[in-house]
Amino acid sequence: MKKPGEVFANASVYDPGIEAIVPRYDELHDALLNAPPQDRDESIRVLELGAGTGELTTKLLTRFPDSSVLAVDHSDQMLDEAERKLETFGDRATLERGAFPDDYPSASGEYDLVVSSLAVHHLDETRKQTLFDAIYESLVPGGWFLNGDVIRFDAPHLETLSGEMIENWVRSKGWREDDFMEEWEASDDYDDPSSLTDQLVWLRDSGFEAVTSIWQYYNFAVYGGKKSE
Numbered sequence: 356m357k358k359p360g361e362v363f364a365n366a367s368v369y370d371p372g373i374e375a376i377v378p379r380y381d382e383l384h385d386a387l388l389n390a391p392p393q394d395r396d397e398s399i400r401v402l403e404l405g406a407g408t409g410e411l412t413t414k415l416l417t418r419f420p421d422s423s424v425l426a427v428d429h430s431d432q433m434l435d436e437a438e439r440k441l442e443t444f445g446d447r448a449t450l451e452r453g454a455f456p457d458d459y460p461s462a463s464g465e466y467d468l469v470v471s472s473l474a475v476h477h478l479d480e481t482r483k484q485t486l487f488d489a490i491y492e493s494l495v496p497g498g499w500f501l502n503g504d505v506i507r508f509d510a511p512h513l514e515t516l517s518g519e520m521i522e523n524w525v526r527s528k529g530w531r532e533d534d535f536m537e538e539w540e541a542s543d544d545y546d547d548p549s550s551l552t553d554q555l556v557w558l559r560d561s562g563f564e565a566v567t568s569i570w571q572y573y574n575f576a577v578y579g580g581k582k583s584e
């Protein structure tokens with residue numbers, strides 16, 4: 356049985372598969388990479404939650420050549436893919452198996468940056484808020500949390516619109532969505548996205564400042580905030 360967020364039965368098809376089913380996947384990652392205040396040459400410690408096959412991890416380690424990333428995921432098969440991909444970065448990349456918010460983040464005042472992509476929306480509302488509290492605690496003063504994720508619209512017609520947009524995207528990749536899902540054994544039975552507004556409020560409640568959304572394309576958004584100095 357698949358774990359939340361694995362998406363495909365076989366993790367080796369994740370990289371080509373996710374680009375075919377998540378519109379503007381690279382652009383979402385770009386927004387996550389462009390948003391941190393740190394300069395490229397700074398030596399920063401990053402915690403990545405739900406690293407999957409290490410796509411964003413690779414981009415982070417490349418964008419910040421003096422950084423180190425602790426990449427966490429609860430899926431053995433995703434971590435196996437990530438391990439192969441991240442080998443070239445040596446000890447700058449550390450992979451750990453664990454689940455958030457139960458196991459991570461556990462540190463206090465340790466990370467300059469906490470990032471996540473397409474993973475937090477698997478948690479229910481309460482666990483998202485627990486996670487935001489823990490992330491706040493784990494950051495250094497002035498550190499940032501940035502999340503690129505699926506969001507829910509409170510307006511049903513906008514949910515329909517987002518669904519149609521995804522169907523069109525999959526079609527633009529040469530597939531009918533049903534055929535794609537069947538052929539790639541894709542599904543996500545654990546989705547529980549929250550609205551962007553709720554999450555921005557919860558971030559504020561956790562103590563974050565400068566809480567904001569940076570990028571949005573229909574029901575995908577990049578948002579976050581800063582721990583007070």
Ligand SMILES: C[S@@+](CC[C@H](N)C(=O)[O-])C[C@H]1O[C@@H](n2cnc3c(N)ncnc32)[C@H](O)[C@@H]1O
Nearest residue numbers: 360405406407428429430433454455472473474
């Ligand atoms: C859709 S993938 C995204 C992977 C990667 N961040 C990306 O941008 O392609 C979601 C990942 O989050 C992991 N995940 C989901 N919920 C998790 C949790 N509560 N704890 C740890 N990992 C989780 C899944 O195993 C999966 O690898």
